Structures are given as structure tokens and as C-alpha cells.
Amino acid sequence: MKAGERFAGQTVIVTGAAHGFGRAIAHAFAWEGAAVWACDMNTEGLSETARLAHQDGLTVQTRAVDVGDAAAVGAFVAEIVAATGRVDALVNNAGGVRGQVGRPLEEISPADWQAIFAVNVDGAFFFAQAVAPHMKARKSGRIINISSGAGLGISLTGIQAYASAKAAQIGLTRQLAHELGAWGITVNNVAPGFVRSNPTTERQWESYGEEGQRKLIDGIALKRLGTPQDIANAVLFFASDGAGWITGQILSVDGGK
Numbered sequence: 296m297k298a299g300e301r302f303a304g305q306t307v308i309v310t311g312a313a314h315g316f317g318r319a320i321a322h323a324f325a326w327e328g329a330a331v332w333a334c335d336m337n338t339e340g341l342s343e344t345a346r347l348a349h350q351d352g353l354t355v356q357t358r359a360v361d362v363g364d365a366a367a368v369g370a371f372v373a374e375i376v377a378a379t380g381r382v383d384a385l386v387n388n389a390g391g392v393r394g395q396v397g398r399p400l401e402e403i404s405p406a407d408w409q410a411i412f413a414v415n416v417d418g419a420f421f422f423a424q425a426v427a428p429h430m431k432a433r434k435s436g437r438i439i440n441i442s443s444g445a446g447l448g449i450s451l452t453g454i455q456a457y458a459s460a461k462a463a464q465i466g467l468t469r470q471l472a473h474e475l476g477a478w479g480i481t482v483n484n485v486a487p488g489f490v491r492s493n494p495t496t497e498r499q500w501e502s503y504g505e506e507g508q509r510k511l512i513d514g515i516a517l518k519r520l521g522t523p524q525d526i527a528n529a530v531l532f533f534a535s536d537g538a539g540w541i542t543g544q545i546l547s548v549d550g551g552k
């Protein structure tokens with residue numbers, strides 16, 4: 296397949312790009328001609344993301360950034376704007392359960408609760424804050440947040456903070472869509488269903504056993520699990536010119552429930 300030019304000349308930021316969805320999203324934007332700046336705390340995974348891009352003749356710039364650290368986020372965005380002069384799209388994909396598993400709520404410490412909010416909500420807020428002035432100045436921009444079916448219903452993991460944080464991030468999406476719409480900036484949200492995309496989801500999948508796995512797939516209209524590419528496709532749609540009059544929306548990408 297030949298690389299495309301759908302996002303040629305654009306600068307795109309992808310958070311949580313060390314593996315899974317973030318890696319697929321970064322790769323897809325680079326494949327379509329964007330200058331991609333990817334961050335994560337997992338530097339080994341980031342190097343692999345950059346290597347895989349290079350293997351396809353593409354470049355993905357990578358930086359170690361903790362999305363829960365507002366100063367680090369600001370410095371990263373400042374570096375990108377100094378280098379390229381613009382931010383066309385921001386994908387707030389960093390998130391997840393931070394290695395936690397479902398436990399009764401009496402057992403959850405404040406630190407457990409806050410760690411999940413830091414990456415799934417604070418990070419999206421700090422990044423939106425950092426890119427907004429640049430997008431406003433150019434009167435255009437796309438912010439795409441990655442939530443989860445867990446933010447619309449309940450989490451298969453049983454993790455209270457995860458369901459709550461993803462719901463909060465969906466609220467942030469709607470609120471920012473209204474605040475930023477006057478500058479031509481759209482803010483949308485992709486809510487993925489379960490995808491085997493990282494060691495945590497692999498463990499989760501194994502824990503279901505054969506019977507549980509069959510039940511999960513049976514409950515999906517399209518009778519298959521999704522892939523990171525399925526998620527990237529939806530993100531690229533929200534970032535595309537064709538999605539210019541769509542904002543504040545949550546798109547479930549889950550094979551149909």
C-alpha cells in the first residue's frame with residue numbers, strides 16, 4: 296500500500312503512544328503525511344513505535360512525558376510549536392488502569408483512585424489547556440479524546456476509578472466542544488470496546504477462559520474483537536476535513552452492542 300497525504304503539512308500530537316492504540320494512531324497519522332509527535336512514560340515502547348514507523352519510511356518524534364505533569368505537558372507542546380509552528384490535532388489516548396485490577400471499593404486507597412484520574416482525566420485537561428492558545432490563534436484544531444465503553448456504562452474490569460474517570464473525560468469532551476467551538480476547534484471522543492492491545496488486556500482476556508471469551512464475542516454484533524487499527528480509523532475520521540461540523544460527540548467503536 297502507498298502512503299497517503301490526507302494530513303500532509305499538519306502537526307499531530309498523540310499521547311500514550313508506547314503501544315496499543317497510541318502506536319497505531321501515531322503510525323496512521325504519519326502514514327497519511329502528518330508530522331507526528333508522540334509521548335508516553337514508557338520509553339522502551341516509544342522507541343519501538345519510532346522504529347516501526349522508520350521501518351515503513353515514516354518519522355514519529357517521541358518524548359518521555361508524564362501527562363499528569365502540567366509543566367511537562369506545557370514544555371512538550373512549546374517544543375512542538377517552536378519546531379513546527381502549529382498543532383492541528385491532539386489525541387488524548389494515554390490512559391488505562393495503571394496496572395490495577397478490580398477490587399471491592401473499601402480496599403481502594405486515595406492514591407489508587409487518583410493515579411487513574413491523573414492519566415485519564417488530568418492528562419487530557421492539561422494537554423487541551425496547552426494546545427488551545429495555538430489552535431485558537433489559527434482558528435482551527437481537532438481534539439480527540441479516547442474514553443471507553445466503561446465511561447458510558449460499566450467497566451468489565453470492575454475498577455471504579457476507571458469507569459468514573461472515563462465518564463469524566465466524556466464530560467470534559469462535551470464541555471470543551473462548547474467552549475472552543477467559536478474558534479473552529481472540534482472536540483470529540485472515541486469510546487473503544489475491549490481490544491487485546493497490551494499486557495493488561497491480554498491478562499484480562501486470559502482470565503475469561505474459553506467460555507467467557509466466547510460469550511464476549513457473541514455479545515458483539517460483528518462477532519469479532521476489534522483491533523488498534525479499528526480505533527485509529529475512527530480517530531483519523533474525527534481529525535479529517537470531512538468531520539468539520541461534528542463536535543462534542545462520542546463515537547462507540549466496539550463492533551456493535
Ligand SMILES: NC(=O)c1ccc[n+]([C@@H]2O[C@H](COP(=O)([O-])OP(=O)(O)OC[C@H]3O[C@@H](n4cnc5c(N)ncnc54)[C@H](O)[C@@H]3O)[C@@H](O)[C@H]2O)c1
Pocket residue numbers: 310311312313314315316317334335336337340360361362363388389390391392413414441442443444486487488489490491492493495496
Ligand atoms: N484496550 C482496550 O480494550 C481499551 C478499551 C477501551 C478504552 N481503552 C483506552 O484506550 C487508550 C489506549 O489503551 P491501550 O489499550 O492502547 O493501552 P493502555 O491502556 O495500556 O495505555 C496507553 C498508554 O498510556 C501510557 N501512560 C499511562 N500513564 C501515562 C502517563 N501518566 N503519562 C504518559 N503516558 C502514560 C501507557 O504507558 C500506555 O503506553 C487508554 O486510554 C485506554 O483506557 C482501551
